[in-house]
Amino acid sequence: MSQDTNYIPHWHRAWLYILLALLLAFLAAPIFVVIPVSFSNTSTLQFPPESLSLQWYVRLFSSARWQSSAYNSMLAALLTVCCTIPLGIMAAYGLNSIRTGLGKFISATLMLPLIVPLILVAIGIYFLYARLGLINTMVGLVAAHTMYTLPLAITMIAAGLRRFDRNQEMVARSLGANRLKAFMTVTLPQIKFSVMSAGFLTFIASFDEVVIALFISGGSNATLPRQMFNQLRNSIDPTIAAISTLLIALALIVFAAMQFLKSNEA
Amino acid sequence: MNEIAVPPLRRDSGIAPALAKDARRERSLMIGLALPGLFVVAAVLLSPVGWLIWQSLVDGEGHFTLHHYLSLFSEPKRLSYLQNTFLLSAEVTVICSLLAYPLAFALTVLPERLRKFCMFFVVVPLLTSVLVRTYAWLIILGRRGIVNNVLANLGVIDEPLNLVYNYFCTVLGMVHVMMPMIVLPLYAAMKSIDGDLVRAASSLGATPSTAFRDIFFPLTLPGLFAGATLVFVLSLGYYVTPSILGGGKVIVWAIFLEQTVSFNTQWGPAAAAGLLLLGATVAVLVLARTLVGVKANQVEL
Known part of the structure; x- marks a missing residue:
């Protein structure tokens, strides 16, 4: 559309650009408001803060509870990436060439985690894990997060595979490489940016996931979002702002990484 | 997958059956690659949901009953939770659509650099x-938050206003969370429209507003409906925002569900309540598909 609507001069569209700026401010400003609050030196939520301090960060980093929950989230997210990405590559690769019958059915089933309401998924998993003794375990959490992140990873990797010409892999195989070797040396290097993007997205989706973690992570395996959610319902002191600032930093890192990967891919 | 051109084979050449066998083997190998992922989804999603369906249909002694479902509708309070949920989702969807449309449109007309x-x-x-x-x-709307601070400094108010922990704040928070979910599909739909169509309309004498109304807008409707369906479906089962910003005053179905699980030792009532939510979600998706042709695979990010 961009170049095609030039018959309307930009200044005629001033109202549209003002609206755009307001809407973008609505989307982004609330997030960046959190950052100054995290540096305040009072325990009430004041904006702008009267004076600056690092006390909430000090409190955050000296609290064993916050530390262990951050560690749990980090570990769960890393393990989830390690499970989701290989499974996602295999499924995307297999289903990319089979679009009919059983293949179509399996594709649809793998996308179900996006459609079933998360709260229902969480309750179902809670019931299942209660019977299997998997509540409050890392294994259980990683299995649940793998299921939850798989559709996203498959979608992204499949998009990468569609841009790849599979005849190249055929050539490698006709020249004597076995299937696995052909995939590893010819296909994978060409879809690696999609795979890495999927990895970053999986990481942050697992790291930030609240609802499932609320039901099945607890005790010494409580995750950061669970801890944060429980705190938010009781008190809203600026420690939360300090964690939020770190989570915003994480989102920015993931955004930058994905932009970088995208620009490399094109 | 790109097919390799194969010369037509004579049926009696003896190679055709061998190739067919190869194709079958290839096909099952490819399906086999998807099985580990399928196993995870079956184990962690399908089997628990299947068990919930079973639990919602049997009573304490294992006999078939619809009691759990019927009792959901017996209390007026629960009906009001259901009504709250649909109303909140509808409001959020409408507001998001109205805000996302100009936003996505503005993004399409911006120069590349600014758009990024x-x-x-x-x-x-x-x-x-x-x-x-x-x-x-x-932080923004709290008693000592930005809005109250500004208003107090201006002398407009003496007492801080209660802006959080109510319905309004829940809608605001939900709209904020859901907005990108509709902006992105809508933007993709607008971007894929062939600009020649709009140009052709204007070269044939359409004013910009006519070209927009008669050509551009109808072409964006599939994207708009896909985004709106996504927002509505996600809102139906949304738990986090209403439970924090609603302050206990806005009980949506997801909150009712969580409370049923926490306070009940029996699975039946909670299972039925949860499956009602799933049923509503599926019904909305089916409706969106039959009425406006939104396919489930469009309702994904």
Whole structure:
């Protein structure tokens, strides 16, 4: 559309650009408001803060509870990436060439985690894990997060595979490489940016996931979002702002990484 | 997959059956690659949901009953939760659609560089934890938050206003969370429209507003409906924002569900309540498909 609507001069569209700026401010400003609050030196939520301090960060980093929950989230997210990405590559690769019958059915089933309401998924998993003794375990959490992140990873990797010409892999195989070797040396290097993007997205989706973690992570395996959610319902002191600032930093890192990967891919 | 051109084979050449066998083997190998992922989804999603369906249909002694479902509708309170949920989702969907449309449109007419800059403000919220985005509203609208501070400094108010922990704040927080979910599909739909169509209309004498109304807008409707369906479906089962910003006053179905699980030792009532939510979600998706042709695979990010 961009170049095609030039018959309307930009200044005629001033109202549209003002609206755009307001809407973008609505989307982004609330997030960046959190950052100054995290540096305040009072325990009430004041904006702008009267004076600056690092006390909430000090409190955050000296609290064993916050530390262990951050560690749990980090570990769960890393393990989830390690499970989701290989499974996602295999499924995307297999289903990319089979679009009919059983293949179509399996594709649809793998996308179900996006459609079933998360709260229902969480309750179902809670019931299942209660019977299997998997509540409050890392294994259980990683299995649940793998299921939850798989559709996203498959979608992204499949998009990468569609841009790849599979005849190249055929050539490698006709020249004597076995299937696995052909995939590893010819296909994978060409879809690696999609795979890495999927990895970053999986990481942050697992790291930030609240609802499932609320039901099945607890005790010494409580995750950061669970801890944060429980705190938010009781008190809203600026420690939360300090964690939020770190989570915003994480989102920015993931955004930058994905932009970088995208620009490399094109 | 790109097919390799194969010369037609004579049926009696003896190679055809061998090739067919190869194709079958290839096909089952490819399906086999998807099985580990399928196993995870079956184990962690399908089997628990299947068990919930079973539990919702049997009573304490294992006999078939619809009692759990019927009792959901017996209390007026529960009906009001259901009504709250649909009303909230509908409001959020309508507001998001109205705000997302000009936003996505403006993004399509911007020059490339500026568009990338603006996209940052759409995508970064999507990547930021929902808890952070919800907490931000507590800072802005809280008793000692920004809005109250500004108003007090201006002398407009003496007492801080109660702006959080109510229905309005819940709608605001939900709209904020859901906005990127509709902006992105809508933007993709607008971007894929052939500009020649609009140009042709204007070269044939259509004014910009006519060209927009008769050509551009109808072509964006599939994207709009896909985004709106996604927002509505996600809102139906949304738990985090209403439970924090609603302050216990806005009981949506997801909150009722969580309470049923926490306070009940029996699975039946909670299972039925949860499956009603799933049923509503599926019904909305089916409706969207039959009425406006939104396919389930469009309702994905």
